[in-house]
Amino acid sequence: xxxxxxxxxxxxxxxxxLFLYYSGRGVYSEMDSDNFINVGSKNGSVANYxxxxxxxxxxxxxxxxxxxxxxxxxxxxxxxxxxxCSVTNCELTYDKKDSTSSDVVxxxxxxxxxxxxxxxxxxxxxxxxxxxxxxxxxxxVTSYIAPHKHRSDLDNxxxxxxxxxxxxxxxxxxxxxLPLTKGERSSVSSQNHAIGKTKLAVWLGxxxxxxxxxxxxxxxxxxxxxxxxxxxxxxxxxxxxxQTVRDCSKTADDHPAPECASLLQEYKFILAFENMxxxxxxxxxIGAIPWNWDWSL
Numbered sequence: 001x002x003x004x005x006x007x008x009x010x011x012x013x014x015x016x017x018l019f020l021y022y023s024g025r026g027v028y029s030e031m032d033s034d035n036f037i038n039v040g041s042k043n044g045s046v047a048n049y050x051x052x053x054x055x056x057x058x059x060x061x062x063x064x065x066x067x068x069x070x071x072x073x074x075x076x077x078x079x080x081x082x083x084x085c086s087v088t089n090c091e092l093t094y095d096k097k098d099s100t101s102s103d104v105v106x107x108x109x110x111x112x113x114x115x116x117x118x119x120x121x122x123x124x125x126x127x128x129x130x131x132x133x134x135x136x137x138x139x140x141v142t143s144y145i146a147p148h149k150h151r152s153d154l155d156n157x158x159x160x161x162x163x164x165x166x167x168x169x170x171x172x173x174x175x176x177x178l179p180l181t182k183g184e185r186s187s188v189s190s191q192n193h194a195i196g197k198t199k200l201a202v203w204l205g206x207x208x209x210x211x212x213x214x215x216x217x218x219x220x221x222x223x224x225x226x227x228x229x230x231x232x233x234x235x236x237x238x239x240x241x242x243q244t245v246r247d248c249s250k251t252a253d254d255h256p257a258p259e260c261a262s263l264l265q266e267y268k269f270i271l272a273f274e275n276m277x278x279x280x281x282x283x284x285x286i287g288a289i290p291w292n293w294d295w296s297l
Contacts, residue, residue: 053090056102059111066094100124107158109135109142115153122157133158136174138278141207165280173282194268200230202264203271204248205237218273231271234260 055077061068071077077092078085099105099121107113113121125131135142162170203222219240225231226241233241234248248260264270274283
């Protein structure tokens, strides 16, 4: 889910670059200094090390299993959109047996290991090893739905954070915008996208405010909007508007399944709301709606 492939290749660059940057500064001086070369050289190039740095992804990513989609091999880990990274001397592994030999270990917050397993890992953890707390969701929702909520055993065990917050060690939002290349640009279309659409607006909602009061705001918005225009609801929230609960399943990359996409094409507008109002947080919903689906609000 969550634009898995794009985020996965992005992880490649930020993890390796940050690790090598701090390594080059001598932060982990207890490691073999012969294997380190300063990253910031006079000619601006990025150094490689004689010994490959091993990156262990220890947990699943939500429900995707292992390996993470789009990040299967070391080759996947050392390129971004077909372009080789400036540092490629690293090795990606998902083998938990490598937990004591890896230089960096990445934990996805939603899939955090049990307290017993975390305690075992801490006892076996090499002194130089960097642990990364990785999560794309906002902390309010996470505090209610994540299996590791209220876990004091996770305090002060991570070296770096990789989240949507700009103050994180590694800033990693759900997605980002890149300028179009000259070949990707196209002229502005004058096509009337409303032609053939038989319905006005639809909302896909599953978080209905039963637990989080903040989510009730969008429920109230839909309630008031339906006084003015027709809005169909798919997902669990439909029952609160006296509509039949209809599922609209998603593919692994967080796009609607083909049968669902075909159904949504009947609508002129797709409503997409934030699931929480948090600093720096932008939901994945905007990016998950293909732009050729006309307009989203």
